[in-house]
Amino acid sequence: MRGMDTAREALDTLLPGLAPTLSDVPLQVLESPGGPGLDAFRKSGGPGLLVPGAYGGAGAGALRATRVSRALGALSPSLGVATAMHNFSVASLVALVASADASGLEWMLIEGIARDRLLVASAFAEGRPGAGILDSAVKARPAEGGWLVSGSKKPCSLSQSMDLITASVALTGADGTTELGVALVPTASPGITRRPFWGAPFLAGAESDEVVLTDVHVPTELMLRPQVELGTGLDTLQTIGFVWFELLVTSVYTGAVARLAESALDAGKGSATDRAAVLTQVEAAIALAENTARVVDAGPVGNDELAMVLTARYAVQELLVSAADRAAELLGGLAFATSCDIGHLLAVSRALAFHPPSRGSSAQALLDHHAGAPLRLA
Ligand SMILES: Cc1cc2nc3c(=O)[nH]c(=O)nc-3n(C[C@H](O)[C@H](O)[C@H](O)COP(=O)(O)OP(=O)(O)OC[C@H]3O[C@@H](n4cnc5c(N)ncnc54)[C@H](O)[C@@H]3O)c2cc1C
Known part of the structure; x- marks a missing residue:
């Protein structure tokens, strides 16, 4: 599949050695907690994928990040989801470095x-x-020199392997008023514990357990305070962060379904019409994300681009379910019965729906945007 060839090329160029290390590891090993995916990601320089070259990273823009995410989703959906969470935080920090709000x-x-x-x-x-x-x-x-943060976050992917956490918090001032903050917390800070949360066998390699913070001290300079714009409910940096998140997470699930689709195409079963239907649905999903990524790379990113990426994401959400159903049907009952992989990827093909914002929660906002208003997410 051509859209997957470009994805694998981007992965090999930007994170050399990662695909060869993981491509022979069985999917069920990669999808279990403690699998080798995150370690291989670190070793290939994955954490710096979105960090600009001037700061020692690979400096990938949105299009290349979209491609790498797709390739990672095909190699291991758990690794794709976990690294999408990482890349979302890094993309937000990179946007902050480039903004007037940087400290x-x-x-x-x-x-x-x-x-x-x-x-x-x-x-x-x-x-x-x-x-x-x-x-x-x-x-x-x-608190003295900053803030004391307490509460629980779940699911929190990378809960075992993380070195830093970015976490949304409610800042409560001395006068009792609250405002949104985003805390940057090293995981070595006293007061951070983990509890089991993720009970499903699918995507378990993403380590999405509960992280509990008990009076964790966050210095003033590590507590970001987004200035929410009237009318949209988001500030510019949050908007950029959301756009990146949707692009990355959409691409990861597209890669996972593309793995199933490529197996079906390779098996050669069914009619050419059936196989072409799978092919065109996955290539269309790829094109929707890549089109938005090109717009992001051309910049600037704002409220209209957020509407654009959400539109692409919800359209892809439907394409993936349909493409995965068709691909599994083409592969047939024997293939389904003799390995866990097809059932696993079918379950994964549904999970884009479980990432925020849910379709129901943003439906009215999309209709209002269509009618000319700014996109306002609750
Ligand atoms: C593999 C995986 C890893 C994840 N990792 C992380 C992570 O590391 N960090 C993180 O922050 N999150 C993460 N998440 C996201 C987190 O799990 C979701 O925020 C969570 O799944 C929301 O679940 P919920 O049941 O509360 O959904 P809800 O928001 O309650 O939605 C349930 C249903 O209610 C509907 N609904 C909700 N609000 C409205 C509304 N206003 N109007 C109409 N309908 C509405 C929705 O459309 C949906 O159908 C992860 C998710 C997955 C699948």
């Missing part, structure tokens, strides 16, 4: 991430049904 510390952080091959978790979800990811129940209260 001067951020460039040292991204340089350290590339140099020391550090993994960064993105802790926004809290396991509360219906809660938006910017609506945090994790509290930060003022």
Whole structure:
């Protein structure tokens, strides 16, 4: 599949050695906790993928990051999801370095991430049904030189392998008012513990367990305070972060389904019409993400690009379910019965729907944007 050839080329160029290390490892090993994926990602320089060359990274833009994410999703969906969380945090930090809001510390952080091959978790979800990811129940209260942060984040991918956490928190001022903050927390800080959370056998290699913070001290300079714009509910940096997140996560699941689709094409079963249907659905999903990535690379990124990437993501969400169904049917019952891989990839093909924002929560916002209003995410 041509869209997967470009993905594998990008992976081999930007993270040399990663694919050869993992390509012979059985999928079920890569998808289990403690598999070799994250270690191989570190060794190939993966943590610095999005860090600009001036700070020691590979300096990938959105198009190349989209391709690498797709290749990673095909190699190991768990590795793809875990590294999408890392790349989302790094992309946000890189955007911050380039912005007027930078404190001067951020460039040292991204340089350290590339140099020391550090993994960064993105802790926004809290396991509360219906809660938006910017609506945090994790509290930060003022303390000497910064803040004390307490609460729980789940699921939090990279919970075992992470070196740093970016976490949304509710900053509570001395006068009782609250505002959104994003804490950057080294995982060596006292007060951080993990608890089992992820019970499903699918995507278990992403280490998406619970991370508990108990009076974790975060210095003032490591507590970012987004300035939310009236009308959109997001600030510019959050918008850029969201756009990157949607692009990366959409590409990871596209890669996972492309793995199933390539198997079906190689098996050569069914009619040419059936096989071409699988092919065109996956190539269309790839093209939707790549089109948005090119717009992101051309810049600037704002509210309209957020609407564009969400539109692409929800369209891809449907294409992937349909393509995975068709591919599994073409591969047939014997293939389904004699290995876990097909059932596993079928389950994974559904999971793009479980990443924020859910389709239901942003439906009205997309309709309002279509009618001329800014896209406002709750
Ligand atoms: C593999 C994996 C790894 C993940 N890792 C991380 C991570 O590292 N960090 C992180 O922060 N998150 C992570 N997440 C995301 C996190 O799991 C989600 O935020 C969480 O799944 C939301 O689940 P929920 O059941 O609370 O969904 P809900 O938001 O409650 O949605 C459930 C249903 O309600 C509907 N709904 C919700 N709100 C509305 C609304 N306002 N209007 C209409 N309908 C609505 C939705 O459409 C959906 O159908 C991960 C997810 C997966 C699948």
